[in-house]
Amino acid sequence: MKQNLIFAVILLAILSMTNAISLHKRKTEFSNCGGPALDVTAMTPDPIQAGKNVTFNISGNFSEHPITSDYRQYIVFAQGYEYYSEFSQAICSDSISSDIPKCPVTDYNTTMIIQATANLPDSYLITVYIWNGNYGSDWLSCTHASVGE
Numbered sequence: 793m794k795q796n797l798i799f800a801v802i803l804l805a806i807l808s809m810t811n812a813i814s815l816h817k818r819k820t821e822f823s824n825c826g827g828p829a830l831d832v833t834a835m836t837p838d839p840i841q842a843g844k845n846v847t848f849n850i851s852g853n854f855s856e857h858p859i860t861s862d863y864r865q866y867i868v869f870a871q872g873y874e875y876y877s878e879f880s881q882a883i884c885s886d887s888i889s890s891d892i893p894k895c896p897v898t899d900y901n902t903t904m905i906i907q908a909t910a911n912l913p914d915s916y917l918i919t920v921y922i923w924n925g926n927y928g929s930d931w932l933s934c935t936h937a938s939v940g941e
């Protein structure tokens with residue numbers, strides 16, 4: 793949890809350096825927040841409904857940074873220090889018998905289904921990122937969107 797908080801602070805610092813986010817967008821618009829481009833090609837439903845499942849279609853070209861088994865796909869919902877909800881799933885496996893792709897992955901295209909918490913606030917930041925859990929990591933792929941502000 794402490795690591796998550798530190799990471800959230802780093803992300804907020806990055807966010808504050810970017811331009812102001814347009815208000816009242818109908819469709820949730822994601823923008824890069826670091827590393828190789830990671831695209832949320834669909835988020836269904838949009839807007840997300842508290843307590844309901846959400847399907848994220850995520851893709852990216854990682855030919856320059858092949859994804860290895862120590863990296864995971866994360867989706868975090870946060871509102872300052874008031875609200876924090878994190879989901880993650882494996883991207884690839886070193887084992888051939890696994891039902892997920894064999895590592896390394898360069899042409900990344902996945903679907904991640906998560907269930908939004910019942911207490912999802914009206915406004916929050918969604919951060920979708922690939923990370924190996926290592927602060928010393930040489931790359932991190934990140935995209936984020938602001939909802940309801």
Ligand SMILES: *[C@@H]1O[C@H](CO)[C@@H](O)[C@H](O)[C@H]1NC(C)=O
Pocket residue numbers: 833834836848849903
């Ligand atoms: C998202 O991915 C799922 C599974 O591959 C697919 O069935 C669905 O059509 C995709 N949604 C969109 C909007 O592309």
Ligand SMILES: *[C@@H]1O[C@H](CO)[C@@H](O)[C@H](O)[C@H]1NC(C)=O
Pocket residue numbers: 853854855856899
């Ligand atoms: C990924 O990017 C590389 C160059 O960075 C390019 O050569 C390759 O064709 C791209 N792959 C796809 C599937 O777009």
Ligand SMILES: *[C@@H]1O[C@H](CO)[C@@H](O)[C@H](O)[C@H]1NC(C)=O
Pocket residue numbers: 851852901902
């Ligand atoms: C990802 O996979 C889906 C289903 O296989 C396909 O419709 C979609 O075009 C793919 N997207 C990319 C960016 O490769």
Ligand SMILES: *[C@@H]1O[C@H](CO)[C@@H](O)[C@H](O)[C@H]1NC(C)=O
Pocket residue numbers: 845905906907
């Ligand atoms: C929501 O997603 C979970 C898996 O993340 C699945 O087990 C559950 O059946 C889904 N619920 C609905 C209503 O689709």
